[in-house]
Amino acid sequence: MDSFKTDFEKQLIDEQLHAANMTTFRPYPFPGRLVEIPYPLSEQGRPLAPHRLPDYCRTHQFDLPSCFHGKETKLTIKDASEAAECYVTLECNVRTSGEEPCPFLINLSALLRDDDDYMEFCLYRRLSDSRKRVLHCHYLLRT
Numbered sequence: 001m002d003s004f005k006t007d008f009e010k011q012l013i014d015e016q017l018h019a020a021n022m023t024t025f026r027p028y029p030f031p032g033r034l035v036e037i038p039y040p041l042s043e044q045g046r047p048l049a050p051h052r053l054p055d056y057c058r059t060h061q062f063d064l065p066s067c068f069h070g071k072e073t074k075l076t077i078k079d080a081s082e083a084a085e086c087y088v089t090l091e092c093n094v095r096t097s098g099e100e101p102c103p104f105l106i107n108l109s110a111l112l113r114d115d116d117d118y119m120e121f122c123l124y125r126r127l128s129d130s131r132k133r134v135l136h137c138h139y140l141l142r143t
């Protein structure tokens, strides 16, 4: 099946595999390109646990990366049987019939474990919606 992939597709997959950061696909200007984005930090200034990314998107000015379709990726948690620890990936979420999932893949666990690369981090701004004000009130009540 790999033989049907174009050089451009192979180049993107290779680029993603070797990127030191999380990557997202920008379809325009054509033919599109892969862009590295800084990994989110928690309010405590530590790299966010990968499984918390969907929640972080709801509360911060941060979106999950886009796959090669230009659509939001899906966070998947997998069990690595041999290591007895799970790993978290971002993958294509296209499920429409007649549409083929693309090979977009970020292994977040591996990315965060790798100390050799120069990874960028960023504390994204919080969104100020009512839900967050409620959370803030709860916090104040507890202290």
Ligand SMILES: [Zn+2]
Binding pocket: 067, 068, 069, 070, 071, 092, 093, 094, 101, 102, 103, 104
């Ligand atoms: Zn896709």
